[in-house]
Amino acid sequence: MAGIYIHIPFCKQKCTYCDFHFSTSYQSYYDSMISCLQKEIVARKDEIQNQVIETIYFGGGTPSLLKTTDIEKLLQTIHATFHCAENLECTLEANPDDITLQQVEAWKSTGINRLSVGIQSFDSEDLLWMNRAHSADEGLNCIRIAQKGGIKNISLDLIYGLPNMDNDRWMKQIQQAIDLDVTHISAYCLTVEEKTALHQLVKKKQIQPASNEQQSEQFELLISALKNAGFEHYEISNFAKPGFISKHNSNYWKGIHYLGIGPSAHSFDGNSRSWNIANNQQYMRLINADEIAFEKEILSSKDQFNELLLTGLRTCWGVDMTALQKHLPFSKEFEMKLADFQAKKWIRMEENQLILSEEGKHWADFIAQELFA
Numbered sequence: 243m244a245g246i247y248i249h250i251p252f253c254k255q256k257c258t259y260c261d262f263h264f265s266t267s268y269q270s271y272y273d274s275m276i277s278c279l280q281k282e283i284v285a286r287k288d289e290i291q292n293q294v295i296e297t298i299y300f301g302g303g304t305p306s307l308l309k310t311t312d313i314e315k316l317l318q319t320i321h322a323t324f325h326c327a328e329n330l331e332c333t334l335e336a337n338p339d340d341i342t343l344q345q346v347e348a349w350k351s352t353g354i355n356r357l358s359v360g361i362q363s364f365d366s367e368d369l370l371w372m373n374r375a376h377s378a379d380e381g382l383n384c385i386r387i388a389q390k391g392g393i394k395n396i397s398l399d400l401i402y403g404l405p406n407m408d409n410d411r412w413m414k415q416i417q418q419a420i421d422l423d424v425t426h427i428s429a430y431c432l433t434v435e436e437k438t439a440l441h442q443l444v445k446k447k448q449i450q451p452a453s454n455e456q457q458s459e460q461f462e463l464l465i466s467a468l469k470n471a472g473f474e475h476y477e478i479s480n481f482a483k484p485g486f487i488s489k490h491n492s493n494y495w496k497g498i499h500y501l502g503i504g505p506s507a508h509s510f511d512g513n514s515r516s517w518n519i520a521n522n523q524q525y526m527r528l529i530n531a532d533e534i535a536f537e538k539e540i541l542s543s544k545d546q547f548n549e550l551l552l553t554g555l556r557t558c559w560g561v562d563m564t565a566l567q568k569h570l571p572f573s574k575e576f577e578m579k580l581a582d583f584q585a586k587k588w589i590r591m592e593e594n595q596l597i598l599s600e601e602g603k604h605w606a607d608f609i610a611q612e613l614f615a
């Protein structure tokens with residue numbers, strides 16, 4: 243069992259807070275990039291050759307900028323190269339301004355059966371400073387259009403902890419998402435990444451992000467509102483209606499192998515991690531010269547121990563302590579910290595799985611780091 247991620251490094255415009263890899267001036271080499279993505283899929287076939295592909299995920303960037311014929315080409319290349327499961331989960335990240343009824347029907351005809359829609363906010367003022375390409379109305383309407391077009395499995399992304407966002411405004415956002423009857427919601431706390439326009443705005447004091455307390459309160463409100471609306475909180479930032487957990491993302495957290503195609507994409511094969519060059523021109527030059535376009539790192543036992551803790555603790559399934567101990571024996575310090583977090587009721591042990599409590603979810607990264615080898 244394995245997954246394939248394809249990074250589409252194109253965007254219409256640069257969102258203020260974004261530090262992903264993409265280019266807004268890609269039109270002249272769009273076709274060459276598609277052909278390089280196909281080449282890379284074939285060139286790396288041995289990395290997951292003997293495994294059944296269970297999920298394909300078009301992420302970015304903005305995959306909804308792809309021509310339908312190119313989605314078809316990429317999917318055909320994958321099907322011709324690998325053995326794909328019959329109930330393949332095939333996700334496309336889409337921005338609201340690219341969603342039309344005709345487009346949704348076309349995506350569906352290619353085999354896309356899940357959309358992850360970058361709403362981020364239903365508020366026009368937020369969308370303006372974020373420099374999103376869509377309006378608040380487009381955000382609301384696109385979900386209904388996607389549902390009408392026959393895609394049932396729809397996830398939407400929201401961001402909390404925004405400047406000037408009080409709890410009432412955040413609750414309104416959550417309710418709007420619930421009312422759209424989507425199957426999945428991903429909600430992320432705003433982080434101010436260096437080298438983003440947002441970082442500059444914060445430095446110049448033109449924008450003031452929410453305080454840690456506000457962010458924590460909004461996370462709490464999110465958890466309880468979505469729980470009441472029938473969503474399962476299965477990963478720190480992810481909530482799903484029964485039967486609609488994202489297979490692709492869950493596989494990342496469960497340590498399942500995946501192959502990342504395209505500039506900046508990451509791959510994992512159980513023992514090593516690799517990351518493709520995050521430069522469109524250099525990526526195409528290397529792929530066209532049949533050269534390797536990624537760097538690779540063999541994971542030490544310590545790396546694997548820490549990674550299992552970090553990813554497992556974020557999920558509702560927790561960390562399998564037997565699997566963890568296979569990487570490294572538990573140190574005295576580890577045992578003491580574990581006991582301390584259990585005493586604080588931040589974590590609990592259930593049938594040998596280490597799981598965060600509701601309160602512990604606020605401290606997920608801190609707890610993982612404290613327990614790192």
Ligand code: SF4
Nearest residue numbers: 253256257260302303
């Ligand atoms: S559309 Fe997505 S990837 Fe592109 S700049 Fe905005 S947030 Fe980043």
